[in-house]
Amino acid sequence: MWRRVTSLSPVMSTSKPTSLDQAASGFKIWRSSFSTETPTMVKDGTTSFKERNPFITFVLGGPGSGKGTQCQKIVETFGFKHLSAGELLRREIESNSEHWSQMLNTIKEGRIVPSEVTVRLIQQEMESSDNNKFLIDGFPRTEENRIAFEQLLGLEPNVVLFFDCPEEEMVKRVLNRNQGRVDDNIDTVKKRLKVFEILNLPVIDYYSKRGKLCKINAVGTEDEIFEKVRPIFSACAGK
Numbered sequence: 001m002w003r004r005v006t007s008l009s010p011v012m013s014t015s016k017p018t019s020l021d022q023a024a025s026g027f028k029i030w031r032s033s034f035s036t037e038t039p040t041m042v043k044d045g046t047t048s049f050k051e052r053n054p055f056i057t058f059v060l061g062g063p064g065s066g067k068g069t070q071c072q073k074i075v076e077t078f079g080f081k082h083l084s085a086g087e088l089l090r091r092e093i094e095s096n097s098e099h100w101s102q103m104l105n106t107i108k109e110g111r112i113v114p115s116e117v118t119v120r121l122i123q124q125e126m127e128s129s130d131n132n133k134f135l136i137d138g139f140p141r142t143e144e145n146r147i148a149f150e151q152l153l154g155l156e157p158n159v160v161l162f163f164d165c166p167e168e169e170m171v172k173r174v175l176n177r178n179q180g181r182v183d184d185n186i187d188t189v190k191k192r193l194k195v196f197e198i199l200n201l202p203v204i205d206y207y208s209k210r211g212k213l214c215k216i217n218a219v220g221t222e223d224e225i226f227e228k229v230r231p232i233f234s235a236c237a238g239k
């Protein structure tokens with residue numbers, strides 16, 4: 001019942017002056033204060049992150065599709081480092097970092113935080129990790145996110161998981177989650193579903209065309225779903 005998309009409403013902020021950008025014009029000052037320097041530059045003979053040749057998995061799916069739940073199981077079984085983009089943003093808000101109130105409002109509205117913010121947070125976590133296998137959960141949300149990540153880090157994902165779940169099931173799971181998230185309410189969930197359909201499905205389609213997508217039916221118990229995930233990583237981990 002929430003699948004109909006009537007317009008490209010103000011769901012994200014882009015770096016080019018499009019109509020979407022105008023709709024999100026409240027972000028302009030916020031965005032301009034973030035550095036665009038590429039932190040992967042080699043400094044003083046140190047190795048760039050790209051040269052570590054990390055194994056990168058993007059984990060995508062609508063709100064409540066079970067991304068975080070399955071990431072936890074992948075971590076336990078295959079030893080990946082789990083980076084949830086939403087969690088990194090929530091941590092920034094809790095630490096009262098600069099722009100915390102814009103981030104909070106964006107999340108309450110189910111919209112997308114500018115790429116430079118999210119990519120910077122993900123990049124910092126990756127570069128400071130000893131682990132070289134990453135699960136990047138809930139990112140990229142938009143084509144702009146995807147391009148920003150690939151350009152700034154000079155890296156593409158090795159695998160993209162897509163947890164495909166019916167909307168009714170996603171709504172039920174989110175509303176039962178009980179973790180005190182500001183976006184776990186019916187109004188925000190409707191908006192997040194719309195944003196997912198308009199902005200995230202094209203990213204999923206892009207990786208499908210590149211032969212990188214593993215689409216998983218996310219209906220069933222958590223263990224049943226993990227049994228569909230396991231073979232994807234078993235091949236490279238020998239488990």
Ligand SMILES: Nc1ncnc2c1ncn2[C@@H]1O[C@H](COP(=O)(O)OP(=O)(O)OP(=O)(O)O)[C@@H](O)[C@H]1O
Pocket residue numbers: 061062063064065066067068069070086138173174176177178218219220221222225
């Ligand atoms: N297969 C499942 N069956 C029933 N409930 C599930 C299943 N997988 C996860 N859940 C529950 O559904 C809720 C949402 O799961 P989870 O947080 O993993 O989703 P998510 O995709 O990370 O969502 P979001 O994008 O909102 O962060 C949680 O309460 C979780 O315990």
Ligand SMILES: O=c1ccn([C@@H]2O[C@H](COP(=O)(O)O)[C@@H](O)[C@H]2O)c(=O)[nH]1
Pocket residue numbers: 063084085086087089106107108110111112113114118137138139140141145183192
């Ligand atoms: O790359 C991202 C990831 C998340 N957001 C915002 O955070 C919320 C919650 O994300 P979850 O992955 O569901 O935890 C999401 O609805 C967005 O508002 C983002 O802007 N960019």
Ligand SMILES: [Mg+2]
Pocket residue numbers: 067068084086138
């Ligand atoms: Mg999650």
